[in-house]
Amino acid sequence: MKNADLSAFSSLLMAWNRNFNRRAMPWKGIKDPYKIWMSEIILQQTRVDQGEKYYTDFIASYPTISQLANANEEDVFRKWQGLGYYNRCRNMIVTAKFIHTENDAIFPDDYDSILALKGVGEYTAAAISSFAFNLPYAVVDGNVVRVLSRVFSLHASYFDATGKKAIQALAQTLIDKKEPGKYNQAIMDLGATICKPQQPDCSSCPLTLICQARLTDSIASFPIKKERKPLKERPFHFLVFHTTSTIYLTKRSGNDIWKDLHTFYCIETEKLTQKLLPDFINTRELNKPLVLTQILSHQKITGYFYLIPLQTATSLKSLNLISVKKTAINKIAFPKLILSFFENNQYL
Numbered sequence: 511m512k513n514a515d516l517s518a519f520s521s522l523l524m525a526w527n528r529n530f531n532r533r534a535m536p537w538k539g540i541k542d543p544y545k546i547w548m549s550e551i552i553l554q555q556t557r558v559d560q561g562e563k564y565y566t567d568f569i570a571s572y573p574t575i576s577q578l579a580n581a582n583e584e585d586v587f588r589k590w591q592g593l594g595y596y597n598r599c600r601n602m603i604v605t606a607k608f609i610h611t612e613n614d615a616i617f618p619d620d621y622d623s624i625l626a627l628k629g630v631g632e633y634t635a636a637a638i639s640s641f642a643f644n645l646p647y648a649v650v651d652g653n654v655v656r657v658l659s660r661v662f663s664l665h666a667s668y669f670d671a672t673g674k675k676a677i678q679a680l681a682q683t684l685i686d687k688k689e690p691g692k693y694n695q696a697i698m699d700l701g702a703t704i705c706k707p708q709q710p711d712c713s714s715c716p717l718t719l720i721c722q723a724r725l726t727d728s729i730a731s732f733p734i735k736k737e738r739k740p741l742k743e744r745p746f747h748f749l750v751f752h753t754t755s756t757i758y759l760t761k762r763s764g765n766d767i768w769k770d771l772h773t774f775y776c777i778e779t780e781k782l783t784q785k786l787l788p789d790f791i792n793t794r795e796l797n798k799p800l801v802l803t804q805i806l807s808h809q810k811i812t813g814y815f816y817l818i819p820l821q822t823a824t825s826l827k828s829l830n831l832i833s834v835k836k837t838a839i840n841k842i843a844f845p846k847l848i849l850s851f852f853e854n855n856q857y858l
């Protein structure tokens with residue numbers, strides 16, 4: 511890698527940013543660390559176009575970190591519905607409470623303190639530090655890895671420890687020390703709008719004359735891809751107990767998906783047998799289930815929904831379920847699979 515290419519990289523990128531980059535996002539250019547943090551937590555596993563309305567809604571509902579810290583948690587989870595990866599929401603609440611009570615509601619202003627916040631990793635800490643406080647910490651996300659891998663034809667993989675370190679070190683070398691926030695936004699914008707995963711627009715790219723992948727006609731080889739593991743299959747059998755006015759739910763706990771969200775009584779098993787069912791239900795009485803699926807990052811959930819109408823709820827006592835009026839289910843936070851079930855069942 512030539513030094514000339516290294517210095518040309520940043521100046522070409524910054525010139526493109528000044529003259530041609532028109533990418534608009536509601537949080538772009540904002541200096542308030544709370545708003546930047548909120549946008550970055552939402553964007554951790556969410557596309558920008560999907561995250562924008564959630565960001566706008568969250569900031570409108572909780573304009574300050576103290577308002578978020580003091581909010582009703584069920585309301586916050588409900589607002590998060592549809593974004594998935596609920597750990598992000600849980601960590602966001604913990605961090606808001608921490609800053610509100612332990613730090614006089616003042617967002618920390620140095621990289622290490624920001625990195626120490628729950629739910630904040632290296633990328634998010636670099637983004638907040640550079641956007642809000644103009645500190646020279648390079649962001650490294652999928653867009654940045656793609657641009658750097660192509661321009662410098664990097665054979666390092668971001669998915670192994672050595673490769674990750676090498677890419678982070680290169681990113682840190684390249685950052686514009688005077689305008690780190692603008693530089694970080696520029697490289698991510700270039701990756702999102704020009705150097706896209708498929709069919710990059712090399713003719714509009716400011717780096718086209720120094721891009722090794724383009725010059726050697728090997729763009730498709732970069733970045734080095736992650737090896738995909740097969741998804742873990744998880745069959746969930748949901749017993750949907752309900753009376754004419756009430757529905758019965760359980761709140762998930764433990765170290766598993768959907769923690770703190772509500773589902774129906776759930777039995778995870780390949781085959782639903784009489785032994786696994788509560789005493790008062792007979793397998794032969796179960797109707798054919800509605801089957802819905804949801805793909806998570808490493809798991810495929812197949813939900814089998816059995817409707818079980820009841821005259822009274824006395825038989826449910828031993829199951830420790832939560833009774834909720836059907837008219838009040840829109841106040842409860844559910845995972846996407848359960849929301850899909852409600853969309854498929856107008857009777858509820």
Ligand code: SF4
Pocket residue numbers: 657660661704705706710711712715716717718719721723724729
């Ligand atoms: S020249 Fe093409 S492949 Fe290279 S950085 Fe620009 S858009 Fe990406």
